Amino acid sequence: MSTLxxxxxxxxxxxxxxxxxxxxxxxxxxxxxxxxAIADAGLVPQDIDGIVKFTADSTPQGELxxxxxxxxxxxxxELGPLGGAACGLVIQSAMAVAQGVVNNVLxxxxxxxxxxxxxxxxxxTTRRGLGSSAFTEPYGLLVPGQSSALRARRHMHEFxxxxxxxxxxxVAFRNNACLNPKAIMHGRPITxxxxxxxxxxxxxxHILDCALxxxxxxxxxxxxxxxxxxxxxxxxxxxxxAQTLLAGMDGHGRSWDESGGALLAPELFGEAGVxxxxxxxxxFYDHFSPVIITKLEDYGxxxxxxxxxxxxxxxxEVGGELPVNTSGGHLSEAYLQGMNQIIEVVRQLRxxxxxxxxxxxxxxxxxxxxxxxxxxxx
Amino acid sequence: xxxxxxxLPVPNLDNQEFWDQCRQHRLVLRRCLDCRSFCHPPRPxxxxxxxxxxEWVESPGKGKVYTYVITRQPVNPAFRERLPWGVVxxxxxxxxxxxxxxxxxxxxxxxxxxxxxVVFEAVNDEITLPKxxxxxQ
Numbered sequence: 001m002s003t004l005x006x007x008x009x010x011x012x013x014x015x016x017x018x019x020x021x022x023x024x025x026x027x028x029x030x031x032x033x034x035x036x037a038i039a040d041a042g043l044v045p046q047d048i049d050g051i052v053k054f055t056a057d058s059t060p061q062g063e064l065x066x067x068x069x070x071x072x073x074x075x076x077x078e079l080g081p082l083g084g085a086a087c088g089l090v091i092q093s094a095m096a097v098a099q100g101v102v103n104n105v106l107x108x109x110x111x112x113x114x115x116x117x118x119x120x121x122x123x124x125t126t127r128r129g130l131g132s133s134a135f136t137e138p139y140g141l142l143v144p145g146q147s148s149a150l151r152a153r154r155h156m157h158e159f160x161x162x163x164x165x166x167x168x169x170x171v172a173f174r175n176n177a178c179l180n181p182k183a184i185m186h187g188r189p190i191t192x193x194x195x196x197x198x199x200x201x202x203x204x205x206h207i208l209d210c211a212l213x214x215x216x217x218x219x220x221x222x223x224x225x226x227x228x229x230x231x232x233x234x235x236x237x238x239x240x241x242a243q244t245l246l247a248g249m250d251g252h253g254r255s256w257d258e259s260g261g262a263l264l265a266p267e268l269f270g271e272a273g274v275x276x277x278x279x280x281x282x283x284f285y286d287h288f289s290p291v292i293i294t295k296l297e298d299y300g301x302x303x304x305x306x307x308x309x310x311x312x313x314x315x316x317e318v319g320g321e322l323p324v325n326t327s328g329g330h331l332s333e334a335y336l337q338g339m340n341q342i343i344e345v346v347r348q349l350r351x352x353x354x355x356x357x358x359x360x361x362x363x364x365x366x367x368x369x370x371x372x373x374x375x376x377x378x
Numbered sequence: 379x380x381x382x383x384x385x386l387p388v389p390n391l392d393n394q395e396f397w398d399q400c401r402q403h404r405l406v407l408r409r410c411l412d413c414r415s416f417c418h419p420p421r422p423x424x425x426x427x428x429x430x431x432x433e434w435v436e437s438p439g440k441g442k443v444y445t446y447v448i449t450r451q452p453v454n455p456a457f458r459e460r461l462p463w464g465v466v467x468x469x470x471x472x473x474x475x476x477x478x479x480x481x482x483x484x485x486x487x488x489x490x491x492x493x494x495x496v497v498f499e500a501v502n503d504e505i506t507l508p509k510x511x512x513x514x515q
Binding site: 120121122123126127128129130131132133134135136137138139140141142143145146147149150151153154157199200201202203207247248252253 | 384385386387388389390393418419425444445446447448449450451453454456457460462463465467469473474475476477478479490501505507509
């Protein structure tokens with residue numbers, strides 16, 4: 001089977017600042033992030049001949065191209081649903097590049113996720129009683145945090161996972177964010193006591209378990225391994241990639257092993273020819289802190305049910321055994337729907353993170369509930 | 379209790395029968411005539427074997443609380459005046475899971491494993507929602 005292994009690389013990354021009220025349009029922020037990513041790659045906008053977007057993103061590819069001075073695109077695409085698209089867009093882009101359909105693809109995400117439409121309030125995610133939501137929303141199951149809490153509560157019941165384990169994730173990512181000047185929560189460390197006394201939102205989830213809705217934009221450039229070799233920075237190769245879309249999006253009653261991450265992990269590690277023990281740094285999509293515990297299990301970093309104890313004692317902090325979300329992640333850097341995790345792992349593999357993991361060579365990132373994942377290497 | 383501020387079900391041709399039966403205070407589930415497995419929510423095909431040969435079966439309406447969440451902040455205007463708001467995931471005897479609410483139980487008293495049975499709550503002339511109450515209370 002022909003695979004994507006090492007055929008393409010992420011060669012430029014760009015971000016705007018993250019804040020709570022950008023005062024800018026999503027298009028305006030997208031342009032800034034894109035220009036930064038293109039310049040970081042050592043390219044000019046006219047080198048970009050493909051752009052792919054989140055379905056959820058308000059900025060059309062053509063509008064972005066116009067603002068970048070790109071007259072037309074040879075390749076464009078998009079991927080839904082909602083937030084879990086980032087790794088899938090990398091795969092979509094890399095497939096097109098590897099086939100020679102396009103040379104240099106820009107992936108972007110721009111969202112006024114705090115001052116505009118807030119994911120956490122359900123305004124983006126509700127389906128107004130249509131389709132299968134007819135069986136959930138009338139009962140007041142309306143926002144993503146509630147669904148995550150249902151799984152978290154069950155994990156506590158089956159495996160003895162404690163709120164303090166969720167808290168350990170929140171504290172670890174906050175500590176990581178304190179190493180990253182761009183993180184919204186930079187300079188604001190928290191203790192376990194702060195966590196346990198913070199407001200309860202979706203019991204058993206506290207506010208400090210929830211992604212930090214933010215305004216900002218991210219972008220990066222994907223090109224072929226051949227072209228990447230002659231660009232500005234050392235390439236970060238896409239060593240393996242996999243996606244999962246579970247049948248039925250509701251997920252109620254699914255077993256733990258029927259999660260996106262658990263289903264794609266064998267292919268992801270198999271294609272790369274590595275094991276979880278080889279991974280130096282991780283970027284997990286952390287919309288809520290309990291998913292870090294289940295993802296560590298899904299991807300085989302620990303046994304099923306042992307994710308809670310695994311995150312104790314700083315093991316997932318920078319300096320720990322398995323640094324996860326070294327920029328602070330969605331919980332403490334900003335919620336950019338998985339894009340900022342990819343950017344941070346690229347920085348780590350280039351040796352350019354403010355929270356650098358010494359000698360990081362191999363990174364794993366994922367999107368959504370394991371809807372997509374990548375193994376990246378320098 | 380009212381759910382007026384939450385979205386109401388918008389029935390379609392695949393699930394109209396479910397809502398029609400709820401109006402008659404009957405809970406019906408989809409069962410595959412080929413592989414005999416139950417499924418929920420109702421779809422045109424069986425997710426186990428893809429058969430389109432499905433029947434509606436009346437359920438005794440009994441199950442156990444599989445998990446639950448208690449919303450404590452008005453993150454959405456629909457939660458105002460109704461906090462704390464408990465949502466339960468019920469594992470039915472048939473094996474399928476239903477999202478619902480408990481009508482006779484404070485949110486803070488919900489526990490995993492609680493035995494529950496279906497009750498019906500009319501929202502308007504068209505829509506009656508299946509909800510649950512504790513068994514033996």
